[in-house]
Amino acid sequence: MQRRKFITRAAIGSAAAGTLAAPALAQGQHPEIRWRLASSYPKTLDTIYGAVDLAVKRVAELTDGRFKISLHAAGELVPPLQVLDAVMDGTVEAGHSASYFYIGRDPAFGFGTAMPFGLNTRGQNAWLYEGGGNDLLNEFYAGFGLYHLPIGNTGAQMAxxxxxxxxxxxxxxxxxxxxxxxxxxxxxxxxxxxxxxxxxxxxxxxxxxxxxxxxxxxxxxxxxxxxxxxxxxxxxxxxxxGSATLPLFINQKAWASLPPMYQAAVKAAAAEANQWSTAKYDIGNPAALKRLVSGGAxxxxxxxxxxxxxxxxxxxxxxxxxxxxxxxxxxxxxxxxxxxxxxxxxxxxxxxxxxxxxxxxxxx
The missing domain is CATH 3.40.190.10 (Periplasmic binding protein-like II)
Structure with missing residues (x-):
């Protein structure tokens, strides 16, 4: 399973760091890198936004603080619905948005988040991680200078x-x-x-x-x-x-410039955040629904x-x-x-x- 591979690589990197960190860093093999990541969502949405916050913190942990990504909420760097453009033109190295916001460019952008009468959460993750879906999406996104990873899933939504x-x-x-x-x-x-x-x-x-x-x-x-x-x-x-994946869009040139260890850290962190967000919603939604109904919904x-x-x-x-x-x-x-x-x-x-x-x- 791809997620296990990510975690295994991260664990190997962590173990190696314990014995080789000082000389490796001294030789400049693991450079200090700073990225900016723009989100389409406000901080108040602590699960959608929180998944990415978790991921960027995990990347810093996995790279001993040498790769840091600063996360910026909707409107802080770019307008919420212009995140993709900012990643494409290199204004920011990465962005967090819903791919279907950009179907005006090509309707195929819809597949990255959700399709009407589509897959449920388990099916969506199966398609992306093991069914070839993410490879197909990245083949498509490459035409826009982008690299893509899933970084959150809301589960089935209300109407x-x-x-x-x-x-x-x-x-x-x-x-x-x-x-x-x-x-x-x-x-x-x-x-x-x-x-x-x-x-x-x-x-x-x-x-x-x-x-x-x-x-x-x-x-x-x-x-x-x-x-x-x-x-x-x-x-x-x-x-x-029926489920909705929130993608992490990365500028393709910025992604290619990362050391393999840092790429592995990003993949592992995004996979963890994707799983975390669904669990967080499954915890929060039942109680919230009860409150809403008792309040008159x-x-x-x-x-x-x-x-x-x-x-x-x-x-x-x-x-x-x-x-x-x-x-x-x-x-x-x-x-x-x-x-x-x-x-x-x-x-x-x-x-x-x-x-x-x-x-x-x-x-x-």
Whole structure:
């Protein structure tokens, strides 16, 4: 498993440092390097942002403080939705963002974070780490001068906060909805007017009626953003993000210039942060959901007709995008086959187990 390889390499490097550190450093074999990393997210989102904070601290530890990365929250160095541009042009060496913010460049950017009706968290990590997904993404990102690593996964997301109930497909028409990535393109086929806004703009936009609904992640983060104060209907599931990977984008020239030991440290730290973030959300979301519901949030499931219409629209969109983007066509073919195989397996293990366990709670 790739993660074990990273950790093993880091452990070997650490053991070697105990006996060879002084002469090696004296000879300049491990230089002091300073990078800047710009995030699209504020510090208040302590799981999305916190995963990267954990990673940069771990890199410093693994390199005996000789490779330090300073982490900067949304807006400190560049606007939240311009992080990718800053990495590409070398303004910063690395960036933390959602890849689907940049589908205007090429729809294939969507695969790096989340695809409508896509993989769950286990499937996404399996695809990235062992299924060839990360290799395909890096082949694509190389055309933009980028190197990519997963550095966080939110797990399955909620579908967001709405001022009015969604009872039929007709209720979606004209809805001004903050939603990022390809999910917005799917919903636009059903009459939704998608809006792409940074996290800090969601509350004021919803409060002032600039938008009618907003989705972000799930209870833990949504509570921090205060969305429940300005819209009471809380829908699920967020079919556009059955899981969502937050990528670490690295300028390709900066990455190539790193000593192999430092590259290994970054890979190990990112893999640890990716696992940590999912666990952190699984701890925080249950309690936050209880608080939100006790405070007046109205949980609603999307009607099956809405789910079915959305699924059909997603399939239509994927066909259209494959005709326009060779990169999308190539990655989608690989991704879709992997998704179907995962669904085949999960219907005999995870799904029936989870469904049964949920039924026991309702009976108790």
């Amino acid at each position: 967001g906060w709405y001022r009015k109930e969604i009872k039929t497909v007709e209720d979606l028409k004209g809805l001004k909805f903050r939603i990022g990535g390809l999910g917005g393109m799917v919903l636009s086929k059903l009459g939704v007017v998608p809006q792409q806004l940074a996290a800090g703009d969601l509350y004021p936009s919803l409060e002032k009626g600039v938008i009618d609904a907003a989705e972000f992640v799930g209870p833990y983060d949504d509570e921090k953003l205060g969305l429940h104060k300005v819209a009471k209907f809380y829908y699920y599931p967020g079919w556009w993000e 109205q949980l609603r499931a999307f009607p099956k007709a809405v789910m079915d219409a959305s699924f059909t629209a997603a399939g239509q969109l994927y066909t259209e995008l494959a005709e326009k983007s060779p990169a999308f066509k190539k990655i989608h073919a690989h991704w879709a086959k992997f998704r179907d195989e995962q669904l085949l397996w999960q219907q005999f293990c995870e799904q029936p187990f989870d469904t049964y366990m949920a039924s026991t709670r309702r009976r108790s």
